[in-house]
Amino acid sequence: MSTSRGSSRLSVPVSALVGVLAVAAALGVGHLIAGLLTPAASPFLAVGNGAIDLTPTWLKNFAVRSFGSNDKFVLLIGMGVVIALAGVVAGLASRRSRLPGLALVVLLGVVGIGAVLVRPDAAPLDALAAVGALAAGAGVFVLLHRLAMARQAAGPGTDSDAGAKAGDVSRRRLLVSSAAVAAGAGVAGAAGQFLAGRVDVEASRAALGRIVPDVPAPAVPAGADFAADGSPSFITPNSDFYRVDVNLTLPQLRAQDWRLRIHGMVERELTIDWAELTSRKLVELPLTMTCVSNEVGGPYLSTANFTGVMLADLLKEAGVRPGADQVFTTSVDGWTCGSPTEAILDPRRQAMLVIAMNREPLPVEHGFPVRMVVPGLYGFVSGTKWITDMELTTFGAKQAYWLQRDWGRRAPIKTMSRIDYPGSFERMPGDRPITGVAWAQTKGIQQVQVRVDGGEWRVAELSTEVSKDTWRMWRLPGRLAPGLHTAEVRATDRTGYTQTDQRAMPIPDGATGWHSVQFTVQ
Ligand SMILES: Nc1nc2c(c(=O)[nH]1)N[C@H]1C(S)=C(S)[C@@H](COP(=O)(O)O)O[C@H]1N2
Ligand SMILES: [Mo]
Numbered sequence: 001m002s003t004s005r006g007s008s009r010l011s012v013p014v015s016a017l018v019g020v021l022a023v024a025a026a027l028g029v030g031h032l033i034a035g036l037l038t039p040a041a042s043p044f045l046a047v048g049n050g051a052i053d054l055t056p057t058w059l060k061n062f063a064v065r066s067f068g069s070n071d072k073f074v075l076l077i078g079m080g081v082v083i084a085l086a087g088v089v090a091g092l093a094s095r096r097s098r099l100p101g102l103a104l105v106v107l108l109g110v111v112g113i114g115a116v117l118v119r120p121d122a123a124p125l126d127a128l129a130a131v132g133a134l135a136a137g138a139g140v141f142v143l144l145h146r147l148a149m150a151r152q153a154a155g156p157g158t159d160s161d162a163g164a165k166a167g168d169v170s171r172r173r174l175l176v177s178s179a180a181v182a183a184g185a186g187v188a189g190a191a192g193q194f195l196a197g198r199v200d201v202e203a204s205r206a207a208l209g210r211i212v213p214d215v216p217a218p219a220v221p222a223g224a225d226f227a228a229d230g231s232p233s234f235i236t237p238n239s240d241f242y243r244v245d246v247n248l249t250l251p252q253l254r255a256q257d258w259r260l261r262i263h264g265m266v267e268r269e270l271t272i273d274w275a276e277l278t279s280r281k282l283v284e285l286p287l288t289m290t291c292v293s294n295e296v297g298g299p300y301l302s303t304a305n306f307t308g309v310m311l312a313d314l315l316k317e318a319g320v321r322p323g324a325d326q327v328f329t330t331s332v333d334g335w336t337c338g339s340p341t342e343a344i345l346d347p348r349r350q351a352m353l354v355i356a357m358n359r360e361p362l363p364v365e366h367g368f369p370v371r372m373v374v375p376g377l378y379g380f381v382s383g384t385k386w387i388t389d390m391e392l393t394t395f396g397a398k399q400a401y402w403l404q405r406d407w408g409r410r411a412p413i414k415t416m417s418r419i420d421y422p423g424s425f426e427r428m429p430g431d432r433p434i435t436g437v438a439w440a441q442t443k444g445i446q447q448v449q450v451r452v453d454g455g456e457w458r459v460a461e462l463s464t465e466v467s468k469d470t471w472r473m474w475r476l477p478g479r480l481a482p483g484l485h486t487a488e489v490r491a492t493d494r495t496g497y498t499q500t501d502q503r504a505m506p507i508p509d510g511a512t513g514w515h516s517v518q519f520t521v522q
Pocket of ligand 1: 241242243244245246247289290291292331335365366367378379380383384385386
């Protein structure tokens with residue numbers, strides 16, 4: 001550092017600090033203004049959402065595979081690091097003159113404004129947060145850069161007492177201002193985060209109380225699971241239900257503000273609101289939902305009693321025109337989904353507009369106030385959460401979000417099975433059963449077979465069947481010798497199809513292959 005003393009060049013750490021603090025101020029102020037106006041218009045989150053949309057599919061798949069439901073958290077951390085590095089670069093570019101760094105800070109601000117405005121549900125006013133962020137970032141950069149230069153000029157390289165004193169003063173000024181900016185950015189960001197959570201969607205949810213269906217699902221029979229042996233419980237508690245979506249922030253849509261427009265290739269366009277939807281016959285059905293990105297043995301599989309309105313009835317009222325082979329649905333934040341009309345109108349399938357899970361209003365992360373579910377289809381072609389628009393169209397005319405990203409168009413859920421106990425490399429007593437789940441929505445599970453160490457396939461005991469649209473647990477009692485073992489499982493559905501051992505990747509339309517687990521018997 002001594003080489004730069006008294007020179008007109010800022011030291012590396014000081015210039016880097018100026019840059020980092022400028023971007024921190026920008027992010028904090030942007031997050032605060034967004035918290036006051038529209039939380040999702042936070043430039044930080046908008047850039048994150050933009051990054052999700054631009055991420056190549058292979059990387060997205062890698063992220064979901066490696067980080068699971070933490071993928072969004074990892075993304076935010078990663079973004080924080082990248083943005084901080086951009087700040088460092090801006091600072092270093094301005095060791096002599098403030099212009100290059102300032103230009104970079106402004107450029108970052110413009111990227112933020114762009115990211116906010118390309119959101120599908122963006123309103124012009126939403127740019128305010130990003131514009132504020134740009135102003136704060138540029139202002140802080142100019143201020144701190146000037147103070148740093150002043151300190152540099154008056155640096156302790158001068159011999160005179162006066163010079164040393166001036167150096168002390170300017171040094172203190174820079175320190176105090178930097179600390180103030182750092183603290184201010186932190187407080188602003190935290191305040192924005194707090195304000196973002198204040199939207200009254202939880203109050204709207206709580207006001208609904210328990211949702212009692214007109215046609216309840218039958219009680220879950222005894223013997224519907226082998227939870228005591230390590231299978232999942234038949235009904236997944238709402239808090240444990242798997243979650244998959246592309247949202248960094250959850251849409252905040254109150255029941256009283258919800259509307260669904262059904263339009264396109266229909267005889268009569270319909271718009272229904274919450275009161276109208278809930279005045280209809282509310283039917284409760286148990287259903288196992290599955291994500292196409294689930295790996296063999298993966299966790300994206302859960303079951304709930306869903307309460308809602310039969311979608312086929314609504315579409316009959318609207319009158320679907322011939323040729324409309326796609327039901328194209330959009331959520332309030334612009335995510336889109338294409339489902340085959342044929343599946344939605346199929347009376348055996350019971351596609352629903354859902355308002356409750358296990359008698360509770362939909363949790364916000366599962367689509368409050370209204371989502372769609374279609375038995376037998378993977379979530380990405382059927383499970384639109386926060387649904388607000390339904391257009392009858394053709395597959396030729398419109399491509400939904402994941403179809404644009406190389407995932408399949410037709411995506412019926414594949415017959416699959418999983419070993420839940422023992423877990424991979426778990427140690428187990430030799431007299432405990434091996435247990436797990438199998439699923440083949442719309443078809444039903446006929447049989448599950450298990451083999452240990454490549455031996456004979458043995459037929460497992462099955463749990464009481466609740467419906468063809470829900471998972472079925474299996475259990476294989478036995479006694480295994482101490483040591484290392486491998487178990488494999490395969491299911492046969494009621495059409496007679498047995499799972500293939502051929503491994504396929506989840507993309508484009510669901511993984512295949514037998515799940516196998518290595519474990520040790522004590
Ligand atoms: N609005 C919206 N709906 C969505 C998604 C999404 O990203 N956005 N993801 C879909 C996918 S891929 C799946 S598997 C299901 C998951 O529903 P869950 O999170 O309630 O389990 O929601 C579907 N609905
Ligand atoms: Mo999914």
